[in-house]
Amino acid sequence: MEGTSQSDETHRDDHEDDLASARAGDEDAFARLVTPYRRELRLHCYRMLGSTADAADAEQETLVRAWQGLARFDGRHLRAWLYRIATNRCLTLSERRGRRELPVALGAGATEVAWLEPLPGSWLEASPEDQTVDRETVRLAFVAALQHLPASQRAVLLLREVLAFRAAEVAGILDLTVAAVNSLLQRARAAVADGLPPAPASYDGGLDALADRYARAWEAGDVDQIVALLADDVRYSMPPLPRWYAGLADVTAFLRSGPVRESWRFLPTTANGQLAFGTYMRDAERGEFRPGGLDVLTVEDGRVTEVVAFLEADFTAFGLPVSLPVQR
Incomplete structure (x- = not known):
């Protein structure tokens, strides 16, 4: 059995110290807690909403709600807790704006969505490994196909397939049963597969x-x-x-x-x-x-x-x- 490394213990201690300080009103400590997750949260909100403006607003509202809700946070699984706030905020925004008007009937394979906004390259600044993953999950065809899904299916698909949360974790994030999560995922996969063209082959050389x-x-x-x-x-x-x-x-x-x-x-x-x-x-x-x-x-x-x-x-x-x- 592998033991816990000293660096892991130091990281956990720092996290606990920052959490205690943040709960006492230290904004710098709160920033240290959430900064590692801000870029991925922003991209998640973009995939959910298809709008950079809405995604930026959702990210900011997530941080505000996290700051205000620290007293209710049990101190475990910070990333999952932040995604719970962000995803539910995106679901609320999706409900409020209702179903937007789509372009005229699109043929098979067409993925355009009238309100979809392009994503600046600055949103993808990260390590080369992260950039490769991010590029595939923010391609226009994929993000447009997501917008045709019911919001709950979109959330489950992203949390399971893109962010690799386990079904039980997604159930906790969305207040659903595992069976409901699996059902939504199955329907989302089928819908996206029907409306999404094959991923383009790599073409970097020319x-x-x-x-x-x-x-x-x-x-x-x-x-x-x-x-x-x-x-x-x-x-x-x-x-x-x-x-x-x-x-x-x-x-x-x-x-x-x-x-x-x-x-x-x-x-x-x-x-x-x-x-x-x-x-x-x-x-x-x-x-x-x-x-x-x-x-x-x-x-x-x-x-x-x-x-x-x-x-x-x-x-x-x-x-x-x-x-x-x-x-x-």
């Missing part, structure tokens, strides 16, 4: 080259070069607009109908762990390029399989300028 070709083609207004980079089953949507395009012919017709006739500049960034561009359209009256949308690309086998152009994205959250000069 991604920079593809990004450069894609941006240059748009800036040159070269539809043929853009289309050459698209998959046959490509999808294109522009939240919050309900219109969407599916298939190479449909997307090509859309591009030729107007967008490529404008003058564009593209700056690369990342969103949801995926290749993205801040797109800027020339404003002749202002004599500058103004934001046109944040385009998030899904790339598989060297081709772009989906473009989601978020027309109302906050460029500053992605490290992008709010305008570009005509000459650069």
Whole structure:
């Protein structure tokens, strides 16, 4: 049998000291307790709510409620206790905002959700190992598919499959029986599997080259070069607009109908762990390029399989300028 290491004992002692100090009103001690969990809690709230603004609010409310509820915390399983507060807060927010209007009927495999917000790369800052896991669980297709689930199924799926809590722990977090947790998980798995495209194959080797070709083609207004980079089953949507395009012919017709006739500049960034561009359209009256949308690309086998152009994205959250000069 392995004994408890000295470092484990020291960590436990520090935790108990900080908990006692926090209960006595020491905010710095409370910060030391919760800071290791803040990033993952924020990402959990984003997966639950599909909105960075709502997720940030839910994270802050979680910390406030945790601070106010320290007297009722039994001192064990701090992470699970924080997730209990955060998850239930997200469930409450989901109930209050009700069922939001979805885009027009989507075809099989389409995953766009009108209110889904893109996730800045800064939210994924962590160790390389954590970044790899996070990228797969915040991809647009996955987060969008989650939003189609009832909130209780969404919570169970995330707690069990993404965060690896045991069924009994999830039951405690959500005040359910283990049987109810298992039933909700089974239904959530089936629903997500039906609506979620296969995870894209890794395509790191030529991604920079593809990004450069894609941006240059748009800036040159070269539809043929853009289309050459698209998959046959490509999808294109522009939240919050309900219109969407599916298939190479449909997307090509859309591009030729107007967008490529404008003058564009593209700056690369990342969103949801995926290749993205801040797109800027020339404003002749202002004599500058103004934001046109944040385009998030899904790339598989060297081709772009989906473009989601978020027309109302906050460029500053992605490290992008709010305008570009005509000459650069």
